[in-house]
Amino acid sequence: MNTGRTTEEFSIEKRGTLLVEDPLLNKGTAFTTEERIQHGLLGLLPPHVDTLEEQVERAYEAFCDFKEPINKHIYLRQLQDENETLFYRLMLGHITEMMPIVYTPIVGLACERFSHIYRRPRGIFISYPERDSMDAILENVERDIDVIVVTDGERILGLGDQGVGGMGIPIGKLSLYTLCGGVAPAKTLPIVLDLGTNNQERLDDPRYIGWRENRIKGEEYDEFIDLFVTAVKKRFPHVLLQWEDFASVDAERIIDRYRDDLCTFNDDIQGTAAVTTGTILAAIAAGGGELKDQNIVMLGAGSAGVGICLQLKQTMMAAGMSEPEARSHFYVIDRDGLLHSGRTDLDELHQQLAQPAENLKNWDCDTTGAISFADVVRNGKPGVLIGATGQAGAFSEPIIREMAAHVEHPVIFPLSNPTSRAEATPADLLEWTHGKAVIATGSPFDPVDHNGVTHTIAQCNNSYIFPAMGLGILASRSRRVTDAMFIAAAEALKETSPALKDRTASLLPSLTIIRDVSRKIAHAVALAAIADGVADSITEAEIDQRIEETMWQPEY
Numbered sequence: 001m002n003t004g005r006t007t008e009e010f011s012i013e014k015r016g017t018l019l020v021e022d023p024l025l026n027k028g029t030a031f032t033t034e035e036r037i038q039h040g041l042l043g044l045l046p047p048h049v050d051t052l053e054e055q056v057e058r059a060y061e062a063f064c065d066f067k068e069p070i071n072k073h074i075y076l077r078q079l080q081d082e083n084e085t086l087f088y089r090l091m092l093g094h095i096t097e098m099m100p101i102v103y104t105p106i107v108g109l110a111c112e113r114f115s116h117i118y119r120r121p122r123g124i125f126i127s128y129p130e131r132d133s134m135d136a137i138l139e140n141v142e143r144d145i146d147v148i149v150v151t152d153g154e155r156i157l158g159l160g161d162q163g164v165g166g167m168g169i170p171i172g173k174l175s176l177y178t179l180c181g182g183v184a185p186a187k188t189l190p191i192v193l194d195l196g197t198n199n200q201e202r203l204d205d206p207r208y209i210g211w212r213e214n215r216i217k218g219e220e221y222d223e224f225i226d227l228f229v230t231a232v233k234k235r236f237p238h239v240l241l242q243w244e245d246f247a248s249v250d251a252e253r254i255i256d257r258y259r260d261d262l263c264t265f266n267d268d269i270q271g272t273a274a275v276t277t278g279t280i281l282a283a284i285a286a287g288g289g290e291l292k293d294q295n296i297v298m299l300g301a302g303s304a305g306v307g308i309c310l311q312l313k314q315t316m317m318a319a320g321m322s323e324p325e326a327r328s329h330f331y332v333i334d335r336d337g338l339l340h341s342g343r344t345d346l347d348e349l350h351q352q353l354a355q356p357a358e359n360l361k362n363w364d365c366d367t368t369g370a371i372s373f374a375d376v377v378r379n380g381k382p383g384v385l386i387g388a389t390g391q392a393g394a395f396s397e398p399i400i401r402e403m404a405a406h407v408e409h410p411v412i413f414p415l416s417n418p419t420s421r422a423e424a425t426p427a428d429l430l431e432w433t434h435g436k437a438v439i440a441t442g443s444p445f446d447p448v449d450h451n452g453v454t455h456t457i458a459q460c461n462n463s464y465i466f467p468a469m470g471l472g473i474l475a476s477r478s479r480r481v482t483d484a485m486f487i488a489a490a491e492a493l494k495e496t497s498p499a500l501k502d503r504t505a506s507l508l509p510s511l512t513i514i515r516d517v518s519r520k521i522a523h524a525v526a527l528a529a530i531a532d533g534v535a536d537s538i539t540e541a542e543i544d545q546r547i548e549e550t551m552w553q554p555e556y
């Protein structure tokens with residue numbers, strides 16, 4: 001049985017009901033007659049012995065019987081809690097259809113309804129009142145763990161504070177670690193840090209199953225996070241710890257504080273930066289251009305927006321551009337308008353992306369004071385526009401038409417999730433740009449037919465990066481996560497773009513080959529980790545061998 005468990009863990013043999021109730025060991029109707037005799041299962045299962053393929057067919061039939069996506073989600077989550085091998089085998093065979101159900105966008109709805117659709121526990125819940133029991137809580141995890149994804153539920157996709165319901169995100173992200181990156185499910189652990197919620201709807205909901213208090217903030221918050229990191233390091237010293245969907249201000253502070261302390265990264269900042277850089281590089285290369293010639297507008301200056309621009313800026317500088325010159329290619333817009341050097345309200349991070357005020361002297365602006373999005377697009381004439389605001393409709397028709405008037409093929413990425421928060425729909429973007437826009441979105445969209453041409457819409461989502469990052473880190477036994485590893489991941493992703501061979505093709509490869517894409521990215525990540533001195537020094541052939549050994553396959 002290939003469950004990703006160690007021999008030692010197997011020696012704690014489970015029998016009978018306990019065995020069929022363990023999703024990591026359960027084979028359900030596929031337990032053979034010999035296994036049924038040997039493991040005390042006689043009479044506990046119907047007599048027919050299924051193959052895994054037969055189980056998959058039955059499960060797919062049941063999946064199709066549900067019409068509402070949320071019910072499909074509940075069904076798949078239940079299957080995952082019953083039999084992980086079957087769950088992943090089913091998902092791998094139907095990845096394009098099922099990933100949006102388990103992950104973005106439907107996982108967003110599942111977080112909002114978490115307390116209503118809750119069935120059985122998965123992962124670890126650490127609430128504020130239990131802060132002094134963190135060691136005991138982590139001791140209750142009876143397995144060795146390679147990857148943790150943790151959230152505090154405050155910025156769930158573009159849906160805001162979901163409190164304990166945010167747990168849906170680490171569960172979904174870790175499902176992708178296995179599905180796309182091949183990390184053994186037994187080695188993954190989702191965690192929610194429940195520090196309360198400021199979402200009044202949740203607080204007023206009699207079904208809410210989180211800690212029913214307003215959020216803890218300030219020093220107490222930081223102390224809690226410190227207790228958590230200390231406990232994780234003690235219990236799982238070599239684990240990869242991924243931070244997910246924290247409010248921007250906490251996300252940045254936390255990763256700055258702990259990045260040199262353990263193997264850790266923030267997916268919304270670093271994973272998003274890598275997928276977007278890789279996809280932008282592919283879009284520009286497909287159009288025959290170069291990054292150094294692009295003016296880039298970023299709407300939204302939170303975790304994602306800042307992370308993306310800093311990585312793109314770093315990429316320009318790595319190609320030989322000076323810092324001031326690279327900075328002048330970015331027009332980053334927050335709620336108060338364009339970030340520029342004349343503003344006195346910018347923190348150190350945002351100053352790194354402030355447009356030099358002298359470049360704006362001859363701009364013709366509609367507004368006095370703040371420089372608006374419309375002013376920026378009209379005067380800056382960008383070739384690339386990215387949205388990370390969480391605001392549906394933020395890319396308006398007049399602004400997109402204005403952009404298209406200045407460039408032949410505007411590159412437009414509405415990255416906000418879930419689907420309901422996208423800054424614009426691909427259909428509208430193609431309509432407003434007469435079919436010229438080169439598009440990638442954060443959430444999945446169906447292909448769009450425009451004037452007889454079918455446009456496949458790439459999903460520029462960090463899901464192309466974090467599972468592969470995990471695979472590369474595990475294969476190379478990396479001890480830290482460095483910027484160079486994300487730069488390598490972005491470059492490797494770019495190289496897989498179908499648009500490099502055919503500019504009308506999708507910017508990103510199909511999910512049906514995601515495990516191969518992950519292998520390539522993992523290889524590049526491992527090489528970068530070795531070059532940075534944070535991983536075992538092994539040959540490229542050894543890297544590939546370890547990638548194959550690490551990759552778990554859903555089979556009995």
Ligand SMILES: NC(=O)c1ccc[n+]([C@@H]2O[C@H](COP(=O)([O-])OP(=O)(O)OC[C@H]3O[C@@H](n4cnc5c(N)ncnc54)[C@H](O)[C@@H]3O)[C@@H](O)[C@H]2O)c1
Pocket residue numbers: 155156157158159247248267268272275299300301302303304305333334335336387388389390391394415416417418421441442443460461462463
């Ligand atoms: N595609 C992906 O892989 C990916 C990855 C990370 C985040 N996202 C999405 O991006 C969005 C933002 O995520 P984040 O982590 O940066 O959140 P965040 O809260 O840190 O940042 C959002 C920022 O946008 C600003 N904003 C809102 N409306 C604006 C407007 N009209 N004009 C200018 N600025 C505006 C907010 O003030 C905030 O600073 C979310 O919807 C999230 O789902 C997508």
Ligand SMILES: O=C(O)C[C@H](O)C(=O)O
Pocket residue numbers: 104156157158245267268416417442461462463
């Ligand atoms: O979860 C996603 O789909 C991507 C990203 O991490 C987000 O927060 O939107």
Ligand SMILES: [Mg+2]
Pocket residue numbers: 157244245267268
């Ligand atoms: Mg996220």
